[in-house]
Amino acid sequence: MNDFISALESGGDILSAFFAQCVELRQRLQTGRLYLAVLGQFKRGKSTFINALMKSNVLPTSVIPATAVPTYIEYGAEPCAKVVFVDGTEEKFECKSNQLEHMREFLSKYVTEKLNPHNGAGVERVALSIPSDILQGGLVLIDTPGIGSTHTHNTEATLRFLPQCDAAFIVLSPDPPVTDAELSFFKDVAARVSKLFVVINKTDIVSADELQEITSFVSHVLHTKADFPEDVVILPLSARDALSSHGDGAHWMRSGFHVLTDIVHRFKSAEKETVLNDAIGQKLNVIISDARMKVELAVKALTEPVSRVEELLQELHNTMNAARTQETQMLDLITGDHRRLSEFLEEQAAQLRKESTEYLEQVIRHENVSQNDIPESMRHFREAIAEHVPAFFERKLGEMSGLFSRKIADTLSPYNNRLNSLIEDIRKKAADLFNINYAKCHRSVSLELKRKPYWVAHKWSSSLIPVPDGFFDGFLPLGLRKRVMRKRIREFITDIVLSNVENLRYATLLNVDETFRRFQSDMKDAVTETVENTAGVIRQALKKRTELTQANNQELSRLQELSNRLRQLTTYQL
């Protein structure tokens, strides 16, 4: 990649835009992060497992449910912890590498159920930077609250951020090996994360025979009940042994962590390679091919007879005008599709209002009603609804964003293909006219539904209206009292539904609008750039020819040299 960058840099003005794009790609590659979530039931030893991998005892662990909020851990030369609160405020803690126990104490105040019960402190997430080798190269480990230990909405929130993770570790242990709650959770996980690693922790508490038996059992149930592949690799580990060994010697070998460390390193480099090949490699090829063509066109425009160049340029303009007409038609069609998708969103929102009203009515149907004490009954209803609202809407948000991602991809990919051929037509025409080598490239404009980063938690509202005083309700006749209460419950549910569905509808609408807006502007940029890099460069070269011949000759030999250099840089290889 550095060869590319230095070649483009040496091109000066003519290649400055390509140079900037390439530098940006290198930056992305260097700062690209891989997210690896650690999942499992409470007390399986997830936090201890991460500590052992990092060879630092920094995450709080405990015999009682410990981790209450997700913790993101990445590399940093100096240890640093940042606690982000739901209200947007932050608290930071920094220490020296040999004082990590202070950081553990600091974290305990915010991430543990014991010192921060029910997350009363309102912590949204914790971000740690730790100077640990395993984290080098952009790996982010995510410690999650154990499923089964907290409210259901925690599990839903975990499921929602999973598609943004590159892989996940499933942590099991022998006591008991796997529960039904875990299996149903893992089934959801398997549907969302393409790369899963399964480990059985705490193997120090069982014999070799028992371990063998547990491993076959786990492999069988994961396959039959959670849709894992039949030959899923299950790694036996002891995080406790690994930690006590300080990363060395017989204990370390016995702990299984040397194998695990290897797996993580291999995963990091393989994954980076894929990212390179898939995205960055492809983009580099486009940049280099466009740059080469631009320089070669400039050389031709400086060497061919002026009248001939002018003639060819005129022909190229005709192709260009036809392309511009097509571009305008496409932009109009996209605007129409955008409008249709917004209408579809309104239909979905209406459907969701209906569905959520039915769901919440179902929730309160099982609540006991005291007809004599309306405020007390209302309090019961509010509590029941408050408990169900976050989980229900988290799931719906996940479904909605999945649905719209697919819809957007289906809608915009045909335009992306048409744009691709439009650009290729212009390039091919220019190459044919000026008789230069032409390499077809695959381009794609981003189609992703823009998502908010997964740590942006949605705060679902579940208590909109204050508990009614109802001091006069007791004086009402029984029939009227019942009617008053039914009316109040209906109003309450309606308010909850309206505000939460609106929340979700608006977030989706913004994302859809932003994706369409970006696609249309990227499309215009791509066509303009192509025109600039073909007809534009020829026109500039022609203009230069009217200037001093001496300077022209110098420019020509510089460009010829540059063209040779670029030609040697064939397809980008890792």
Ligand SMILES: Nc1nc2c(ncn2[C@@H]2O[C@H](COP(=O)(O)OP(=O)(O)OP(=O)(O)O)[C@@H](O)[C@H]2O)c(=O)[nH]1
């Ligand atoms: N024997 C043994 N105990 C372990 C091992 N790993 C963790 N433990 C113990 O298991 C208990 C739970 O460990 P944690 O790391 O807090 O578990 P967790 O999965 O993060 O728990 P939550 O955060 O509550 O979900 C602690 O008492 C640990 O000391 C191990 O390899 N062997």
Ligand SMILES: [Mg+2]
């Ligand atoms: Mg934990």
